[in-house]
Amino acid sequence: MFCPKCGKETDASGKYCQWCGADIGAQTPPKAVVKVDEEEDAAPATGGYAGLGRRFFAFIIDAILLFIFITIAATYLNLVQGVKYFYFIVFQHAPISELTIPGTSEAAYTPIIAALGVLIIIIPWLYFAGFECSRGMATPGKTVMRIIVTDWDGNRISFSRATVRHFMKFISLAIIFIGFLMIGFTKKRQGLHDIAAGCLVILPE
Secondary structure, eight states: OBOTTTOOBOOTTSSBOTTTOOBOTTOOOOOOOOOOOTTSOOOOSOSOBOOHHHHHHHHHHHHHHHHHHHHHHHHHTTOHHHHHHHHHHHTSOOOGGGTSSSOOHHHHHHHHHHHHIIIIIIHHHHHHHHHHTSTTOSOHHHHHTTOEEEOTTSOOOOHHHHHHHHHHHHHHHHTTTHHHHGGGTSTTOOOHHHHHHTOEEEOOO
16 A cells, blocks of 8 residues: 555555655545446337337227227218229229219219318327327327327327328338338338337336
8 A cells, every 4th residue: 555645665554654654544445437328328128119010910909999989981972972982083093074063073073072081180199199199109000009099208299299190101001111121120110101200119017
């Protein structure tokens, strides 16, 4: 041991330096400095991020339920006629003049727009956004697959955030499903719609 006052080597078993008499017994050993990585990702405490396979099966369940809801809505909201017009015009190439009694474009396209607007846009939007911002934080399909949708901190998302997430799926679809395939390659298993809305799809503990 070296004396902190005179710097000379002294007997470590003694309390005072044998050269200058300074008190060396009060010294404390140096403490180790632990460096903390401040850039470590702050993620909510979960059982992990939901992968592509689990999310795909959740979507299949939701698609089946959504089809049932759409069928019921089309019947009770009298939207079946618009669906029929759409089918005959697009797939059968039937002339518009033969589809309706007036035989005009307005008579055919008005029920088509109403039917597609309600059945393809409004109902799926309310289904996905409504369930994901609810207390359960998941659609029925996600609930079955034991996954939930959260924000970056693991909290329940707002309806507006869920809305952004839903409609961004159309962008993911438009770019040849690349936005969905990103789930399998990103660090936090996020699709394009998840990133755009600032959401995570996780396995709760």
